[in-house]
Amino acid sequence: MSLLDAVRLALTQIRVQKLKSFFTLLGVTIGVMFLIAVVSIVNGMSKYVEEDFAAKFLGVNTFTLRRFPNFQNGNVTEATWREWQRRPQITSEDAEAVRAALPTGTHWAIQDSRYATPSSSYRNSGPQARVSAVSADYFLIKNLDLERGRVFTEQEEQIGAPVIVLGSETAETYFPNVDPLGKDLRLEGLPFRVIGVLKKQGSTFGISLDRQAIGPFHSDLRRVTHARMGLDGVLVQGSDVGNLQDAQESTREVMRRRHHLRPSDPDNFMMETSDSALGAWQTIKQFLVIGGIVLPLIGLVVGAIVIMNIMLVAVADRTREIGIRKALGARRRDIMWQFLVESATLSVFGAILGIALGFGLSLLIKSVTPLPSSVALWSVIVSVVLGAGVGIIAGIYPASRASRLDPILALRSE
């Protein structure tokens, strides 16, 4: 019997017993649905983190000199945490020293951020914004594009001009229906003139990148960000990977000297790259993927058990048919094949249904939660293969029972 004949036969069987087939499929369908949904969420987050987040938060070919990692990799022990707290602050003097030692071709920016509630003559209060006091190359390193206006110059930064560049959402919130350029935004009572508005960037993990205000490091903005207590970090961007490594080496030298570390002491500062931050994500992702596969597997195992039982019932119900087929010349392998294909077809049907529902679920999640989600092609392929596999495995025992039936006894059964 050819595969086509066998599949056709299986489809007839499914059509004849629609309701029974549907219940048979339920386990596989639910398993596959969750597989598709979970994987698409993980996949969506992954795309997000790797493409958006890494570039937006960290920049390309960039490292950030910090006291301790901003993105923590897995669980941090109490001892590690205490060690981090004992570390010296990164000061603006450190930043100057690092800058002096950087190889040519690198860009450099101080960054110190804090959340604060701005106000304007149009609106007294509203959502907080991430306020950053930075040096001029910050915009370049972060690859921030302007919607309108301009960014501040190095001179403005040096003299500490009270100017500010706003994220698109902050601009809209505090200057509703007016052009914010030339207007004042107040932070802790201090006025800053708006000179530019950034292009809309969207959000990552529910954190809006458009709710921010960026001003010169040497301006009064430092009072808002409390830079005296130490900087958040120093951003360094290399022209390429080799340049970045050179920059990291010279920064390490400078910082170790400034912190009076002996050769045997470990670094008491952190140079965070997008790789090191993504490392954390990779760990999270592994857990999510394992969870996203283990849970559906339970569904598939249940599905397999159901299918096996239904197929055993089908074999018992159709004993006479098997007898007839054998009398007409069906070999063991023909009968085996027929029931395996039937079971696999049934299960693949369930998988396809599950894929459709999984798509739907993933769209639903995307629309009602901040979680990003994007269906991964591989999960669709895996689902179909799993569906067929589950069907075949679940069908082996019933099919082999069917194939071993004695034709004489089978023909006599009712």
Next chain:
Amino acid sequence: MSPVEQDVAMSTTAERKVVTGVPGVAPSSDWVIVTRGITRDYDMGGEVVHALRGVELAVRRNEYVAIMGPSGSGKSTLMNLIGCLDTPSAGEYWLNGVLVSRMADDELARVRNREIGFVFQTFNLLPRASALHNVELPLVYAGVSSAERKERAREALTRVQLGDRMDHRPNELSGGQRQRVAIARALVNRPAILLADEPTGNLDSTTSEEIMRVFEELASSGQTVIMVTHEPDIAQHARRVVVLRDGRISSDETRETFLASLNSARA
């Protein structure tokens, strides 16, 4: 040709040589069935039942044979053996020059598919399949392509005057029509023997006569027919009547002598 098919083909030629040398059997391809001392024992919970106690039967091509006997005489067992649904406990069975009594399951399935056309008392059609598909079934297992299958199935159905009922399901057909579908199915693979097991057992007498006429036509057109029945009225349609009693052949006569002894017994 697959390795399996090659094997079968090779063993076929090998065994053909042997059968011509079997003493007491004419070395001719005329013999469709030759059984030599076949027995069949069943183990019924420790007690051995001897259903067949050594049956010698030879059937020529084109013969029309009825196998008769009361229930328990072993005629069903003999039919299963002739139909290659079962193998004997001892003895040899040569079908169309091939020793089939030692064959394994899958080889037997192949022989059933190629050499035997079954007609059952209860028709044994697939209830959810159309008449056409039912007739196609043996060809499916013979590996015939879909187009050729349909054509040959249509031909066979036309031959039993069911050309206009091809898309009907068994439950949409009368008993006689169902049995004719079964006959078409039995013939579609051009088998060496048509093996009928109480073919009229579930039919009224008018329909029985109709089915017997179909058998008669097939027999006159050269089809070897073996029919198992317990009804003398049905058996007398055959040209040769073999009577089984207690697992042995008790008589083997032409229709004429059978009828004569039947009449004398009635008188």
